[in-house]
Amino acid sequence: MIDLPSRAGLAAADWLVVAGYLVALVTIGLVVSRRHGSPEDYFLASRDSRWPTIGLALIASNISSTALVGLAGAAYGFGIAVYNYEWVAAVILVFFCVFLLPQVLASRVFTMPQFLEQRYDARVRIWFAVLTLFLNIFVDAAGALYSGALVCRLLIPAAPLWLLSLLLACAAGIYTIAGGLRAVLRTEVVQAAVLIAGAAIISWCAFDAVGGWHAFMRRADPAAVSLIRPIGDPGVPWLGLLFGVPLLGFYYWCTNQFIVQRILSARDLDHGRSGALLAGLLKLPVLFLMVLPGACAVFLFPRLPRPDLVYPALIVGILPVGVAGFLVAGFIAATMSSVASTLNSAGTMITMDLVHRLRPELGDRRVVAIGRASTAACLAIALLWAPQLERLPSLWQYLQAVLAYAVPPIVALFLVGLFWRGANATGARATLLFGSLCGFGLFLANAVFDVTHLHFLYAAPILFVIDVAILVTVSRAWPSPRTAAVELLHWSRQAFALESTRLDRLPPWRNYRYQAVVLLALTAWVVITFR
DSSP: OOOOOOOOOOOHHHHHHHHHHHHHHHHHHHHHTTOOOSHHHHHHGGGOBOHHHHHHHHHHHHSOHHHHHHHHHHHHHHOGGGGHHHHHHHHHHHHIIIIIHHHHHHHTOSSHHHHHHHHSOHHHHHHHHHHHHHHIIIIIIHHHHHHHHHHHHHHSTTSOHHHHHHHHHHHHHHHHHHHHHHHHHHHHHHHHHHHHHHHHHHHHHHHHHTTOHHHHHHHSOGGGGOSSBOTTOSSOBHHHHHHHHHHHHHIIIIIOHHHHHHHHTBSSHHHHHHHHHHHHHHHTTHIIIIIHHHHHHHHHOTTOSSGGGHHHHHHHHHOOTTTHHHHHHHHHHHHHHHHHHHHHHHHHHIIIIIIHHHOTTOOHHHHHHHHHHHHHHHHHHHHHHGGGGGGSSOHHHHHHHHHHHHSHHHHHHHHHHHHOTTOOHHHHHHHHHHHHHHHHHHHIIIIISOSOOOOHHHHHHHHHHHHHHHHHHHHHHSOOOOOHHHHTTSOOHHHHHHHHHHHTTSOGGGOHHHHHHHHHHHHHHHHHHTO
């Protein structure tokens, strides 16, 4: 057992590593920022991204400081069942590549709300854009700033949380506002490498501190190292894993602008698919790099006051001088990557879904300027909200619970609209209105007034079923004619068969379907091993 470390700072060599990394990262971002002549270049990097960049950028955006703090903290409190969110992501990305991504890229949209407008109407687009903006700012960006500041406060305890959040926000905001998605993508490639290397180091040190893998497995509670948990488990019950986690994963990986924007920048469908599958593959080692170290911390720091302190405690408590600086640099990389990704997508939606839609006559330079101003405004709001997250008992529970009540109507619109041509704008508007009211009502009953005691992973599928029923019922009651544009946004067996002919001419290693099968097999192996 190791007491919560009292050292409040890094050695001089560690600070040099951190400072050098920050300077190098901002410099890379600013150099790339020189090219930003058109909205397509600023918001989508000229739609010319290759698959390695897309895959690494997806991981850097997803595995933020929020994930590092949240995953380790959840593993500390509930066991490794939190990893179910990670391996399910691989399955969701395979689904995305097969069924939805071809339609999304063929539509040539800037944002996912714009895609919903093509499928339904403009009012649905605005609703989804506003909801996504709220979640991106108050959940994603604020959560990343808070978790990043949490680590920095262990190193500089005299500094207030708001000041540390401000410094992190400014570091990420400089190149994001200046260079848009192109700058974000280039820096995310660097950040992904630093992040993975840093997580590997801390995982190695954590297992070494508890006596190695076999010693950890002998000491650990079998329930804590099992992915399949009882139906009443407070963390991830198996029924919630079956029905709730995939719904949240579909929203996050297939419709959330700050994730999908990286794939929208792909030069073609093949690069988009390969990048998404690479991200799915990189999600599998998260169990060993970020989740199990949190489970190790149960034996190293058994008296932590709150689970969100686990990852910071591992950094300052078990790492030798000289290595801690690299880990802090990796943690800052995760924070900056997530903040930059979220801000860029928020600025894109404000500009393209709200301002440019109302003022289509604006020139390219004016649109880019509005994008920069929108990004800065979103950064300021997230910065004000981030310190408030300290009042919550668990960052990870906050992130997932908010999504469980908010996103089922959106998931229903995408999934039903993808496979059923009868879904129309009238049904979509009714689903957003009444589905959101149901979600808000259940949130009040369940999370505020304690009238019900329903796990949020059960709340999500219940709300989803209600939303699907609303969409189907209203669409059937008020049918509307189908346009040619809407027909192109559906998955069809004919298009799938035509693509099969093209793929048959490719070698297996270039065929995304074979790649997907390999990814699913690896995922199944991990789940079965830790069931």
